[in-house]
Amino acid sequence: MHGDRMPLIEISGVSKHFGEGDTRVDALRDIDLTVRQGEVVALLGPSGSGKTTLLNVLGCIIDPTQGRVTLDGELVFDGRWLRGDLRRLRLDKIGFIFQFHNLLPFLSARDNVALVLTLAGKSKVEAQARAAELLDYLEVGHRAGAMPALLSGGEAQRVAIARALANSPRIILADEPTAALDSKRAGIVMDLLRKLAAEQGACIVAVTHDEKIYDRFDRLFHLRDGVLESEEGEEP
């Protein structure tokens, strides 16, 4: 049923190993993965299985050893990066949500969101207005002026999500987005992410250990020693 939607992430034959010889670690082995518009998928697997490494490859943070990566219709890696400025690529296409919110402690909630907008070239006024709008959308508008240290865990994570969404990226990558939250708030955040994916035509790839939220994902992928196995969902 997703077949007619546009694929936002397509990777094929991606491998990544760290080190050489005795110390060689094969973190990813020949991975193929396609994620389409509107999909919310989970990466599961024991510690050290390669989840973060895969997320880093999708986020253009580390170079795969081999393979092809296509993001939002653009072939960005084919044995080498095809774009010189990977940060610009991230700014344009990808939003990150972290386990810890990673908000800049010296900027207010609103300015944390506005920062990525100004980095993308928006004017100060535009950036402030859109940041306020996003915070309202995520129901933390009333905390816009607060510094991150004064936000609760749930509030901070929602501000971080607002930041990830600021430039309307088509791809949202999240590393344990709900690990620091209780199950009620984790559910709220996941529902929010689903809503975003549906409304913004984006896809979400989240690393998680949190069994209580498995039912919020369209598909679950298991990683074992760098090998990806699809467990549930309509696509192989």
Place this chain on the structure above:
Amino acid sequence: MNLAYRDVRHNLFRFVLTCLGLSLLMAVVLAMIGIYNGLVADALNIVKAPQADLWVVEAGTQGPFAEASKIPGSTRDAVARLHGVADAGGITYQTVEASHAGDTLRLYVIGYQPGHLGGPQTIAEGRGITQTHFELVADRKTGLALGDRIRLGRDSFAVVGLVENTMNSGGDPAAFVTLADAQTLQSQLAPPAQRVQTARGAGLLESADTVAAVIARLEPAADPRDVAQTVRQWKHLGALTQDEQEGILIGSVVDRAKRQIGLFLGILLTVSAVVIALIIYTMTMEKLKQIATLKLIGAPDRTIIGLIVQQSLALGMVGWSFGLILILLFKDFFPRRVVLEPVNAAVLAGIIVVVCVAASGLGVRAALKVDPATAIGG
């Protein structure tokens, strides 16, 4: 939005504290420069004070400041009679220890002939010397007040006037007395052996009336070099123009101080540079995770370099300003005169800017090396 400013504002207390520490260092640097300037100004003050054109000294010496010089008092009349000389005065300089108000006071006693050259220029308080004996005009730094009496040798002197900023290159404040009093003082304070000689009558005439130099003011039309040439024809006399005298003083006294203070300044600036570099480096290391996050969300290197360099410059400039304020507030409490020219402060500011930018290099290097992947995960 300016990240450097926001971060500083967020950690304002710590930033201000760091700036205060740095400003103390800056204040010491400025004090060193000011003390050096004061030294030069003081040294030249003594030479400039008589407003002379020519210094007649003992042949073969560079007296009376750089070397001892001793010539007969009668030289004054001979010099005064020379063609082109408007006025001449005998003058002596000696450092005397006296006790005043329970403290030992080192005075740079200047003996001059009232009515001729060599007396105090501007009296800040009180009056000049009018009596032939036992009156004294002192520099304020002596701590003496008008009407005080002070014992020098066997005689007691009355303080009748005060002057400012008159001291020798060693920092001893000046005290003006009449030439006659100064000569008496000289013989009273001479080493015992010499006194015995004097008592026996050996060279009595010569040693009782000697001066360190005769200073002369010339007619406007006269050329100091011509008159100096004439004086040098007396084999026992040498002559220096005012310019030569100032040159000698700067060369001998000031030059040594300059090298010493220059070296010290160099060390201090190096220390400041190391301290600034360390502070910037630590500040950057504490922010590595934030910097990784910035890289991850797409901030270009220029944003990250800006954050570090701007904070470093802010630190340097605020430290410099506080330092300047500190030194301006406290300069009068220094035992030596502290003279700060705007150009000194400006040059220091320039050096600080260079040091800060260079010191940021270490932090910038660390920041640019940090892997954006470190922002992901715990």
